[in-house]
Every structure is written in C-alpha cells, then in structure tokens.
Amino acid sequence: MKSYQLSYKLGLKNDFKRIKEGKTELLVPSVSLSEKVPPKNPAFFNPSAKWNRDVSVLIYKTYASFSKNARTFADSICGVGARGLRTAVEVPKIDTVYLNDLNPIAIELAKESAKLNEIENKCVFDINEVCKFLNFEQRDVRKFDIVDLDPFGSPSPYVDCVLRSVNNHGLISITATDTAVLCGVYPNVCYRKYYGFPIRTDYCNEIGIRLLVSFIALNASRFDLSVIPYFCHNNLHYMRVYLKVVFGNSLANSVSSKIGHLKHCRNCNHRKVENLKEHNVLCEICNSKCILAGPLWIENLFDFEFVKETLNVLEKDEYLSSSETNYKRLLRMMQICKNELAYPFYFETDSIASKAKKSSISLDKVINSLIENGFKASKTIMNDKGFKTNASSNDIINALYK
Amino acid sequence: MKSYQLSYKLGLKNDFKRIKEGKTELLVPSVSLSEKVPPKNPAFFNPSAKWNRDVSVLIYKTYASFSKNARTFADSICGVGARGLRTAVEVPKIDTVYLNDLNPIAIELAKESAKLNEIENKCVFDINEVCKFLNFEQRDVRKFDIVDLDPFGSPSPYVDCVLRSVNNHGLISITATDTAVLCGVYPNVCYRKYYGFPIRTDYCNEIGIRLLVSFIALNASRFDLSVIPYFCHNNLHYMRVYLKVVFGNSLANSVSSKIGHLKHCRNCNHRKVENLKEHNVLCEICNSKCILAGPLWIENLFDFEFVKETLNVLEKDEYLSSSETNYKRLLRMMQICKNELAYPFYFETDSIASKAKKSSISLDKVINSLIENGFKASKTIMNDKGFKTNASSNDIINALYK
Structure with a gap:
C-alpha cells in the first residue's frame, strides 16, 4: 500500500x-x-x-x-x-x-x-x-x-x-x-x-x-x-x-x-548496603553524616545464566539486530554483563579522580590496578566509566594514586 | 416473603x-x-x-x-x-x-x-x-x-x-x-x-x-x-x-x-517517632538496642472536626444504632476520641505496672497523676487500659510509683 x-x-x-x-x-x-x-x-x-x-x-x-x-x-x-x-x-x-x-x-x-x-x-x-x-x-x-x-x-x-x-x-x-x-x-x-x-x-x-x-x-x-x-x-x-x-x-x-537501603557518604565517597537494624548515620570510614537511599532492590539485577544464554542466541544469529553496529553493541554489553560483579553499586573513574584531586585513569587500568592489589573488580553496563569492586573508596584511591 | x-x-x-x-x-x-x-x-x-x-x-x-x-x-x-x-x-x-x-x-x-x-x-x-x-x-x-x-x-x-x-x-x-x-x-x-x-x-x-x-x-x-x-x-x-x-x-x-518509623526499646519501654536521617539504634534512655516498626503512618488517625461532628449526629438521633447499648458505646468511643492526644502510640497501665514491678493503677488515676505532674495525658480508643502522653516511660513510672 x-x-x-x-x-x-x-x-x-x-x-x-x-x-x-x-x-x-x-x-x-x-x-x-x-x-x-x-x-x-x-x-x-x-x-x-x-x-x-x-x-x-x-x-x-x-x-x-x-x-x-x-x-x-x-x-x-x-x-x-x-x-x-x-x-x-x-x-x-x-x-x-x-x-x-x-x-x-x-x-x-x-x-x-x-x-x-x-x-x-x-x-x-x-x-x-x-x-x-x-x-x-x-x-x-x-x-x-x-x-x-x-x-x-x-x-x-x-x-x-x-x-x-x-x-x-x-x-x-x-x-x-x-x-x-x-x-x-x-x-x-x-x-x-x-x-x-x-x-x-x-x-x-x-x-x-x-x-x-x-x-x-x-x-x-x-x-x-x-x-x-x-x-x-x-x-x-x-x-x-x-x-x-x-x-x-x-x-x-x-x-x-x-x-x-544504601548508605552513602558525600564526604569520602564510601557506600554500603545498610541494615536498618544496625543502622548508624555516621560513615564507618570518615565519621561524616551519611545519606540513605531506599528501600530499594539489593539482590542481583541480572540472571547470569540468562545473560550467558543471550550470548549463545547472539552467536547463532548475526542478523539479530537492526544494524551491524547495534549487533556489536549488544555483544559488547552482554559480555560485560556476564562478568559484572553483583555488588549493588558502582564507582566511576572520573569521580574517584576528582575525589583524589588527580587526573582520571582509564577504566581498564583502574580494574587491573585493583585486581593487582588483591581486590575484585569488573566493568558494569550501567556506565562506560563505571566499575564494581569490593574495594572501598579509600582502598581505590590508595590502589590508584598512592 | x-x-x-x-x-x-x-x-x-x-x-x-x-x-x-x-x-x-x-x-x-x-x-x-x-x-x-x-x-x-x-x-x-x-x-x-x-x-x-x-x-x-x-x-x-x-x-x-x-x-x-x-x-x-x-x-x-x-x-x-x-x-x-x-x-x-x-x-x-x-x-x-x-x-x-x-x-x-x-x-x-x-x-x-x-x-x-x-x-x-x-x-x-x-x-x-x-x-x-x-x-x-x-x-x-x-x-x-x-x-x-x-x-x-x-x-x-x-x-x-x-x-x-x-x-x-x-x-x-x-x-x-x-x-x-x-x-x-x-x-x-x-x-x-x-x-x-x-x-x-x-x-x-x-x-x-x-x-x-x-x-x-x-x-x-x-x-x-x-x-x-x-x-x-x-x-x-x-x-x-x-x-x-x-x-x-x-x-x-x-x-x-x-x-x-517508630523506634521501640524492649528494655525500658521507651518509644518515639524515628527520623531515619538521624537514626540511632540505641535507646536514648537506657542505651539498649531498639527495634524499628515501619514505614507506617505517623500523622493523625482522626480528623477531630469530623469526630466532633459524629457527636452532633449522635445527639440528633438517639436511635442511630442497633441497640441502646451500642448507642452508648458509640457515644463513649467518640467522646474519648474527641479528646485523644495525637501521639502515634500509647502506653498501657498493665505493662507500666509490670515494668515497675508494682500493681496496676486504674486508668483514670494514671491520667490524673500524669496531668498533676505537668504532662499531657488522655485516654485512647485503641485500648481500654491505654493512654497517650508526652511523658516518657521513665516519667510515667516516676509519676505513678515514686
């Protein structure tokens, strides 16, 4: 028609x-x-x-x-x-x-x-x-x-x-x-x-x-x-x-x-899952007064078996997308997601640099440094400059800048 | 039929x-x-x-x-x-x-x-x-x-x-x-x-x-x-x-x-409305660890103008009920409600007595004693032995038993 x-x-x-x-x-x-x-x-x-x-x-x-x-x-x-x-x-x-x-x-x-x-x-x-x-x-x-x-x-x-x-x-x-x-x-x-x-x-x-x-x-x-x-x-x-x-x-x-709930310190960038039964408004690290987000979901946002399966589906059909660019973007996103650590928050390279009053370090280098220092670290699909880690904000600054 | x-x-x-x-x-x-x-x-x-x-x-x-x-x-x-x-x-x-x-x-x-x-x-x-x-x-x-x-x-x-x-x-x-x-x-x-x-x-x-x-x-x-x-x-x-x-x-x-939220101390019976931004798990009075109820409604449960109006309606129609007993019960409930203080919790005479390890005092006497001691106090429709007051659990025990 x-x-x-x-x-x-x-x-x-x-x-x-x-x-x-x-x-x-x-x-x-x-x-x-x-x-x-x-x-x-x-x-x-x-x-x-x-x-x-x-x-x-x-x-x-x-x-x-x-x-x-x-x-x-x-x-x-x-x-x-x-x-x-x-x-x-x-x-x-x-x-x-x-x-x-x-x-x-x-x-x-x-x-x-x-x-x-x-x-x-x-x-x-x-x-x-x-x-x-x-x-x-x-x-x-x-x-x-x-x-x-x-x-x-x-x-x-x-x-x-x-x-x-x-x-x-x-x-x-x-x-x-x-x-x-x-x-x-x-x-x-x-x-x-x-x-x-x-x-x-x-x-x-x-x-x-x-x-x-x-x-x-x-x-x-x-x-x-x-x-x-x-x-x-x-x-x-x-x-x-x-x-x-x-x-x-x-x-x-x-x-x-x-x-x-998530507890966040505006002073030192510390963040953690907070149990209200044990809640303390003060930051464990710098003793500043923290802010609280929630109630919110503190479990996984991804089913990792499912994410692996999306990669299988993508491998079987390279036309599964509206363009080659988007196909590659899907692949990249799901590969990052497959390896994303399950912590309920991430850090960002620029914020860390600004807190340390130093210049920014590339995401790959940040992740490598953290792993070399004995921490877990991964990229996140939530932010191109974001990373998830079990290191605290202080640990991160020490690992990267000291 | x-x-x-x-x-x-x-x-x-x-x-x-x-x-x-x-x-x-x-x-x-x-x-x-x-x-x-x-x-x-x-x-x-x-x-x-x-x-x-x-x-x-x-x-x-x-x-x-x-x-x-x-x-x-x-x-x-x-x-x-x-x-x-x-x-x-x-x-x-x-x-x-x-x-x-x-x-x-x-x-x-x-x-x-x-x-x-x-x-x-x-x-x-x-x-x-x-x-x-x-x-x-x-x-x-x-x-x-x-x-x-x-x-x-x-x-x-x-x-x-x-x-x-x-x-x-x-x-x-x-x-x-x-x-x-x-x-x-x-x-x-x-x-x-x-x-x-x-x-x-x-x-x-x-x-x-x-x-x-x-x-x-x-x-x-x-x-x-x-x-x-x-x-x-x-x-x-x-x-x-x-x-x-x-x-x-x-x-x-x-x-x-x-x-x-409401914060409650199982040790000393203290209770208060708790702002999570200032939350401290410890009791202000006895320093024990408290428990938390909520999120819950912390505003009034009654519209006092409305409650007064129910009394007007009752006065105009003494048959507004299924029995004389219930008519009197309605009147009594609404009269208590009209004077009920707006605090979001009440105390109970028996619990106070048990905490003080003394025998129970009648509700009217409790309320009079509290008022004589400079506190606000009222009955509550929530409990026949309940009272609302701005006195703390310690204040109450002191006013009644010391």
Whole structure:
C-alpha cells in the first residue's frame, strides 16, 4: 500500500513512511522521522528507541529459547506497534502478539504494517485503556506469557495491571522514562511513585533501576507473586527492566530480604548496603553524616545464566539486530554483563579522580590496578566509566594514586 | 416473603431468617445465626459485625451531613448486603447503593431484603469479582462517593481497585481481618502485604492500623491521590479505617512526610517517632538496642472536626444504632476520641505496672497523676487500659510509683 492511500484511508492529511527496522517492515508517521522529539499525533513512533527494541528482541528471543511458555506477547501501549511487530516477525516461537493502544490511528498503522510483514494471523489488535486491555477485555481471565509496558513517563500507575496479566514463570518488561525522578532530582515524587528515596550520586542510575525493581516487587508481593530480574539496562532517557514473575506466597514472603537501603557518604565517597537494624548515620570510614537511599532492590539485577544464554542466541544469529553496529553493541554489553560483579553499586573513574584531586585513569587500568592489589573488580553496563569492586573508596584511591 | 418460599426460589435446602438490625430488615442464612463462625455457604453474614456496621452507619451519616457529594455508596464485597442495605435505609442522603458479591445466593438474599425495606429503587446489584465490579463493569468510568471494602483476610490485593473507583473528596472504608499479620506475628508477610514491618508490643494494634493506612496512602500516591484519615478503630478480629480521598499530585507529593518509623526499646519501654536521617539504634534512655516498626503512618488517625461532628449526629438521633447499648458505646468511643492526644502510640497501665514491678493503677488515676505532674495525658480508643502522653516511660513510672 502506498503512503498516500493510507493517508486517504485514515482520513487525515498526514504522510506515512515505510521503513525497515531489524527484519520488520513498519509504517510510521513521516513527522516522527523528521522531528527531534517524535510527536504523539497522528501516532507515536520513536525512531531512536531502535536500540531499546533491539535489546527487547534479544531478550524475548532468549526467553523463548528455553521457556516452555513463550507463545503470547502483549504490547500494552504499542504506539504504531514497532516492538510488538518486531517480536512477531523476529521471535518466531511466539505465535500470538496482542497490540493495544488508545490511539486508533496508531492501531490502524500497526494493522497495515502487520499486512506488510504477512503476520496478520499472528496479531490481535485492541484500542483500549491499558488496564482494561490487560485485565478486563474479556470476561474470563486472559493471561500472557510476555507483557511489555512502555508508557509516557512513569509506569507506576499501571504496574499492578501488568502483574495481574502475566502467566506463572512469565516475563514482564517495563520502561520508566521519568529518569530525573528516579535519579534523585525530585525525591518526594520518587517516594510517592516508587516507595523509596533516591540520592543524587555518580551511580544514581543504578539506584534508580533498583528503586524501580523493588517497587515492582512490592506490587507483586501483595498478589502472592515474586519477581526475579533477568536483565536491566538504562540510558539517559529511560530505565528498562526485564523480570521473571513466579506465583506463590512462600517465595513472595522473602521479598523483605531482597529490599534494603544504601548508605552513602558525600564526604569520602564510601557506600554500603545498610541494615536498618544496625543502622548508624555516621560513615564507618570518615565519621561524616551519611545519606540513605531506599528501600530499594539489593539482590542481583541480572540472571547470569540468562545473560550467558543471550550470548549463545547472539552467536547463532548475526542478523539479530537492526544494524551491524547495534549487533556489536549488544555483544559488547552482554559480555560485560556476564562478568559484572553483583555488588549493588558502582564507582566511576572520573569521580574517584576528582575525589583524589588527580587526573582520571582509564577504566581498564583502574580494574587491573585493583585486581593487582588483591581486590575484585569488573566493568558494569550501567556506565562506560563505571566499575564494581569490593574495594572501598579509600582502598581505590590508595590502589590508584598512592 | 416467608423463608421457605425463598429457600424454594433459591433451589436450596437452606433456611433463611428475617432479622432486624438498626432500622433495617435483613434476610440471612439461619446457619449464620447458629454457628460460632458464620460459614460462607450458602451466603456470608456475620451477626457479630453489628457493632462494626453501627460504626459504619454513624461515619457515613456524618460524612453525608456535610459532604456535597455523598450520593452513591458501593458495598464491593457485600455478602448478604447488611452494610449496604443499612446504609440505604439509615443514611437517607445516599440515593444509590451498589451491592456486589461473587456469590449469587448472597445477592439474591440482598435483593429480597431490599424489597422488605422498600428500597429496591435505590439499589443496584452485581455479581462480580471485586475489581471488575469497581473498575470495569461499565465501559465508561463509573466512580462512587463512598466505597467499602471488607474482604476475607487482607484487603491488600484490592486496595488499588478501591482507589481507582472513588470520586474526589470521596470516602473509602477498608477492613483488614489479618490482625495477626499487622500486629507482628508474621513480620515478613506484613512487609509483603503492607510494605512495612510491625512489632509485637502492647500497642501493636495501633502500629497495625498505621501500617494499613500508610499502605493505602502509598497505593493512592502513585495514582496522584492522597488519603486523609477521618476515623480508624479496631477490635480483636479486625482493623478498620475511614479515609478521605483527595485528587492532585502536589498534595500526593507530601506523602513521604506523613510516613515514618517508630523506634521501640524492649528494655525500658521507651518509644518515639524515628527520623531515619538521624537514626540511632540505641535507646536514648537506657542505651539498649531498639527495634524499628515501619514505614507506617505517623500523622493523625482522626480528623477531630469530623469526630466532633459524629457527636452532633449522635445527639440528633438517639436511635442511630442497633441497640441502646451500642448507642452508648458509640457515644463513649467518640467522646474519648474527641479528646485523644495525637501521639502515634500509647502506653498501657498493665505493662507500666509490670515494668515497675508494682500493681496496676486504674486508668483514670494514671491520667490524673500524669496531668498533676505537668504532662499531657488522655485516654485512647485503641485500648481500654491505654493512654497517650508526652511523658516518657521513665516519667510515667516516676509519676505513678515514686
């Protein structure tokens, strides 16, 4: 179908373009390709979220490679359907993709794109409010194997609807774009949306992801559900978490042991997981008064078996991505992730240098120096200049600069 | 209609009885009047919750006396409809009562009772899962002025549905019957259901109510809503809170200032509101290691203007209750409540005596002694032997026994 025909069909004076992302044909509003910030009208499509969708396809494909139940996928706020359609085309094990959006033009575009990819028989479309779509579209309970939630702004008001809609051992993927809130710019807003306090630090993005995960875990636990992170990542504009959901109240009872606080010293850069039962506001190292982040997730953000499996999936299909650049980027990210130490915070080379009043040292050199000094150290996917280690901030400065 | 006719109509071998509670006729299963624990089948009716319903009628009537929007009431898990029907009959300002239960026999009984009271035209019936009833029964949004939630066990999984269903400046009433969880017997279960830790103390019921309120407040805040308690009470078998719901994100942002922790010393009985930013695990008085409850609601549990208004409503109608005994009990409770100090915990005469290794002193004498010694002191509706005061546990023992 040519673009002017579609414009005519939709009764609008908008132009649409046909593009290819990954292995998937997509009809998108021309304006979304030309404007700096893609507009909501006539329908939302964010071309710069291509990387985000490449990661999604990798994660869903990996999940489908071992899960017995990876047949249905719900793209609950799908816009023009980019993620859902790519999943339908590029993750063949999934046999039904549900695409929902409140905007009928977006759904009309998604339908046309489904035809272009010859996957109409795999797709079910809905025009509905997200919670109605997820929980109440049908009189009987309808649950999905994979559910994605990617709203404008905070996912906080919809997280319960996602959790109510997923099968046992299913996968949920949730995006938060209110990164300023989660990174500590508006702590009171963060508390009311994510039930924990953030702090503005050089590793605030990891704290933000941990707040998002604990918030989802707390919503799950009141439904007798537990979440277990498969993978989490972020960039400037969003944080995104992929979580396994497991049914059962005895596992859910353990949620309190997976949520805690981080203590941070603004004076000497010291940071540690803090047990409130033993809490001391003073820094163990320099005796300054510390600040506290949390409650937040203090367990792993990655399932290392799962991460290894993503590398197997990548090795088998070098076209699993929208470009060679992104394929290499996926490989690099997952290789770093595979070796990332499980400490719940990282240090950053520039901050350490600034604290030591010395010039910055390259990440590889920092990690080697720490290992030579008998510490554990690894890169982190959270920050290009970040590293995880069991060395304290003082240990690090001593190892690097003294 | 005679009871055998109804049994015949329902196609069951059950007997039903017609009783009167307050000003309202109710058809109830005979077995619910004879068994110690009223059974769920053929339909649930708890005769011993009469007091609870008397309080409800008083609160709803008071709310209706000043609110411009007190026209609709939703009894979301109504059983045979006792609370909803009493509200329809005894709170005339409410013009529509929605009664919902999953059990069709319960709804059939509620319908027959509505006829007996000649209020069929005020009643709308539904047989549905509670969240579907509250949020999705109609395609368009339907919100209520007053919503009641009184489930078997914990209200935790349904609280979001209640909050989604209430009008701005509306009233929600929520019952929790999992009092062992909220009072500290199962702290990990409490954390996953109410997002805070309880502690087993002589004032654990007040801590439980404060955990319940903060949990509801946190659910509200992610929808840009705030809750403000009108009234809360409890007995052995339940805790019950009546909260005003206000729309708007700027008020919602202040939720973090209304939620905090309580620090309790098992050694000397000292207790205080603890700011985590200044937290010290050691007791200010005896230097023992303390325990921590929370996060929980540290603001008022009562709106004192509202409580005064309940007394006005009671004065105007001496039949506002199911019995003279309960009328007097309501009066007494609200008079105590009107004068109750707003500290977030109370002391108990027996515990103080036991700590002092002396014999117990009557509540009135305790309060008089404290006031004579220059402290503030009041009774509390939370406990017949309880008192609130700005005196510390040591001050109290000194004032009473030294």
